[in-house]
Amino acid sequence: MTVAFLFALISNVYAEIRVVSLSPALTEIMFDLKLGDIIVGTSEYSDYPAAAKKIPRVGSYQQPDIEKIARLNPTHVVTNNDGSKKQLARPEVIGAPVVLIPLKTINDLYEALKKLGEQFRAVEESEKLIARSKSALNSMNPPEKRIKSVIAIDSNPLVGVGADSFVSELLSLCGFDNQLKAKGYPKLDREWLFVNQPEALIVLEKMGTEKSNSELSILPNTKVLKIDGEKLSRLSPAIILDLGDNCKNWRSKFE
Incomplete structure (x- = not known):
């Protein structure tokens, strides 16, 4: 043959x-x-x-x-x-x-x-x-300091990212604990945000655009971390392999 x-x-x-x-x-x-x-x-x-x-x-x-x-x-x-x-x-x-x-x-x-x-x-x-x-993932060291966070998709009004999302799972490995326990992608309620006052509001920007979010004005003590949505929009080996470096970069904003 x-x-x-x-x-x-x-x-x-x-x-x-x-x-x-x-x-x-x-x-x-x-x-x-x-x-x-x-x-x-x-x-x-x-x-x-x-x-x-x-x-x-x-x-x-x-x-x-x-x-x-x-x-x-x-x-x-x-x-x-x-x-x-x-x-x-x-x-x-x-x-x-x-x-x-x-x-x-x-x-x-x-x-x-x-x-x-x-x-x-x-x-x-x-x-x-x-x-x-x-x-x-095994080589990543879980951060000792956890950051109370809310994850949102950049829109007006903001849409939350639920706890059942892989985005929430990945950011948890970076030390960002999602306070939103709902599933799916619920609309973020202004009153809920005001009561919970997260330490971090992580906004996934869509297509590199930036919208004006009225919700941000009621969170004077919350740091806003804007992330290019493309970095977390698709669950793939590339996202996993880059996560360690991205985590360090994102957490540096809170040190």
Whole structure:
């Protein structure tokens, strides 16, 4: 059996796999696993790495364009949104399995790497990334001083980031304790903010924009930490690997 024949055989196997990703985070993770070549369609905002921008768009993760997806003739559709899975789950719609891969916690990231690696023959790469990510987190020293915090998305009015978010989990590793115990992304109530008076209000800026937030005027003793939302918007190995340095930078504002 010649090397050329083996290469052709492997190429043919991978040529059969055509993936549509309905999640910018899953798109990034697949590129991390060196699986970018099998992605034939992506959702809006799948702009990292740069090569992802060249892949055809098929709507958003909340409103996928079923006709566009069907025309791409995918063998698999991956999503981290249960709503889009339900829209596409009927076999007669696109004729391909829809794989739901949650990305709500750090452990979900490890499971996503494992699942994608097994599904698309990238087990070795997934094991490496899982090991590197775990090593990066294990090397972090938990800060002794905890900072009472509220995390918000930059909007007017501010929208909170609940305790069940991976953003809350990551910032907790930096020593920022989320006072907002609600789940999801609730609107921040002015009275609640006034009563709780967090030490830190962490604002995730969207697309580098900055809005005027009326809520900030009622928090005279609260330090505002503005973070580029892109640094925490997608749960991926890159966010984990950069977390140690980012934590030091963010906490330096409170020393």
